[in-house]
Amino acid sequence: MLKQSTALCSLLVAGMCTSATAAVLPESQTSSSWYQDAQTQIAAKLARTHNVKAKNVILFVGDGMGVSTLTAARILEGQMAGNLGEEGYLSFETFPYTALVKTYNVNAQTPDSAGTMSAMMSGAKTDVGVIGVDEDIERGECATVAGNEMITALELAEIKGLSTGIISTARITHATPAAAYAKSADRNWEDISDMPETGAEECEDIASQLVNFKTNLEARFPGAEVDGIEVAMGGGRRHFLPKDEMYNSADAVSSVEGDRTDGRDLTAEWQEAYPAGAYVMDQVGFDAINAAETERVLGLFNESHMQYEADRANDVAGEPSLSEMTSKAIDILDNNEDGYFLMVESGRIDHGHHAGSAYNALTDTIEFAKAVQAAVDATSDEDTLIIVTADHSHVFTIAGYPKRGNPILGKVVSVGETEPALASDDMPYTTLGYTNGRGFRDLGDETDADATYGLDNANGRQDLTAVNTETSGFHQEAVIPLSSETHAGEDISLHAMGPGAHLAQGTIEQNIVFHLIDNALGLVSE
Numbered sequence: 114m115l116k117q118s119t120a121l122c123s124l125l126v127a128g129m130c131t132s133a134t135a136a137v138l139p140e141s142q143t144s145s146s147w148y149q150d151a152q153t154q155i156a157a158k159l160a161r162t163h164n165v166k167a168k169n170v171i172l173f174v175g176d177g178m179g180v181s182t183l184t185a186a187r188i189l190e191g192q193m194a195g196n197l198g199e200e201g202y203l204s205f206e207t208f209p210y211t212a213l214v215k216t217y218n219v220n221a222q223t224p225d226s227a228g229t230m231s232a233m234m235s236g237a238k239t240d241v242g243v244i245g246v247d248e249d250i251e252r253g254e255c256a257t258v259a260g261n262e263m264i265t266a267l268e269l270a271e272i273k274g275l276s277t278g279i280i281s282t283a284r285i286t287h288a289t290p291a292a293a294y295a296k297s298a299d300r301n302w303e304d305i306s307d308m309p310e311t312g313a314e315e316c317e318d319i320a321s322q323l324v325n326f327k328t329n330l331e332a333r334f335p336g337a338e339v340d341g342i343e344v345a346m347g348g349g350r351r352h353f354l355p356k357d358e359m360y361n362s363a364d365a366v367s368s369v370e371g372d373r374t375d376g377r378d379l380t381a382e383w384q385e386a387y388p389a390g391a392y393v394m395d396q397v398g399f400d401a402i403n404a405a406e407t408e409r410v411l412g413l414f415n416e417s418h419m420q421y422e423a424d425r426a427n428d429v430a431g432e433p434s435l436s437e438m439t440s441k442a443i444d445i446l447d448n449n450e451d452g453y454f455l456m457v458e459s460g461r462i463d464h465g466h467h468a469g470s471a472y473n474a475l476t477d478t479i480e481f482a483k484a485v486q487a488a489v490d491a492t493s494d495e496d497t498l499i500i501v502t503a504d505h506s507h508v509f510t511i512a513g514y515p516k517r518g519n520p521i522l523g524k525v526v527s528v529g530e531t532e533p534a535l536a537s538d539d540m541p542y543t544t545l546g547y548t549n550g551r552g553f554r555d556l557g558d559e560t561d562a563d564a565t566y567g568l569d570n571a572n573g574r575q576d577l578t579a580v581n582t583e584t585s586g587f588h589q590e591a592v593i594p595l596s597s598e599t600h601a602g603e604d605i606s607l608h609a610m611g612p613g614a615h616l617a618q619g620t621i622e623q624n625i626v627f628h629l630i631d632n633a634l635g636l637v638s639e
Contacts, residue, residue: 179506
């Protein structure tokens with residue numbers, strides 16, 4: 114039996130060390146930066162105290178941000194800063210509490226964002242493809258919505274008198290942000306033109322539900338008095354405008370920007386309902402917002418999804434970054450002395466993966482980490498619980514045996530070698546890859562991952578000998594040909610700091626996220 118050192122025992126739980134004989138560790142071992150960093154981290158864990166109740170909660174959701182995405186993004190972030198990369202941490206990876214989260218939907222082993230986010234917002238799992246309703250729903254059947262609606266953390270926060278906000282780089286009517294405020298038998302019912310001509314007469318499209326949020330919530334809970342969502346920012350302007358070119362915005366890229374077939378201009382309806390609010394659609398309008406004096410904001414910065422972070426400079430009218438939107442939202446929401454609930458989604462991590470572009474998925478993940486850091490800098494862990502998680506992962510892999518510091522977007526170069534390793538087919542291969550999807554692209558300096566959708570699939574092995582795989586336009590090889598790369602079903606991670614964060618431990622069901630929020634804010638129990 115190995116003898117334990119008294120120095121080592123001092124760091125362990127009392128009673129676990131029984132030997133009085135100390136084994137002296139070599140100085141070369143204890144002076145190692147790895148050893149000393151570990152000692153520091155353990156000491157910090159032992160010194161923690163556990164606050165329970167929060168004034169504010171911020172929920173960050175990296176859509177499609179699986180563990181392999183975190184690993185690759187942290188390496189890329191480090192390498193972009195001139196470091197080897199592996200030793201770094203994304204901002205939220207230093208949070209004191211972490212859990213693994215099971216992501217399956219009630220009827221699906223590999224989930225979608227509608228079912229996963231509905232679980233996080235409501236506390237109960239539900240089916241794939243439906244928004245804010247329980248598992249008794251039948252997808253696409255409007256008549257099954259009534260009686261199966263669930264109440265969300267954002268709605269409960271409104272009833273409690275807190276300020277509320279939702280931010281997304283996807284369309285604000287897309288599955289993840291919609292699950293905070295809408296009830297829908299189908300995630301695709303973003304505006305009335307997306308709904309069936311018959312059979313959905315009693316259901317309201319998602320964009321309309323956002324504008325009518327206050328009215329709908331008060332109707333569902335007689336006696337409740339709410340003031341409506343204070344901050345809603347993202348893309349998806351087409352779902353709020355009539356299908357008529359006279360309503361086109363200045364930065365419209367389609368000949369007719371709007372999709373609505375009912376003639377309603379929901380941006381005008383929102384401004385009529387909230388005359389003290391600010392409706393903005395570009396960087397100039399965003400920058401003009403005075404957070405100290407602005408009551409509420411509706412920001413719709415793109416006809417469809419907002420740009421990938423790498424492509425944002427190419428936007429026609431200019432778009433704020435995710436970190437800028439996060440900072441602005443906090444500055445507005447913290448005007449309420451009673452506190453706030455804010456949900457922030459990086460939706461385009463998911464889209465980068467679907468397009469088979471690790472570059473876009475990872476650069477959006479890095480911007481997501483910056484947004485989390487902006488929130489940390491703007492708040493106190495004494496009164497603000499910050500939760501960072503994902504809704505699901507992707508079939509995205511880190512493979513081969515690359516040496517330390519090898520470019521994460523590059524070809525595999527083995528330890529002790531200088532030239533790329535060759536596979537059994539005598540061709541080089543990349544560290545990053547996808548199990549399925551559209552396959553290889555060599556688009557040079559293209560920064561819009563969606564450019565792949567105009568091209569035929571190129572699946573299977575490609576000769577990458579003369580290809581620069583580190584460019585923004587390179588898309589990794591994919592084995593199984595599909596129109597779009599798919600989600601994966603393994604657990605994702607959750608990182609937490611602030612009051613109640615210590616409850617985020619172990620392997621948990623995804624619907625537990627709601628209960629972490631409720632425990633911190635007292636939404637249901639108080």
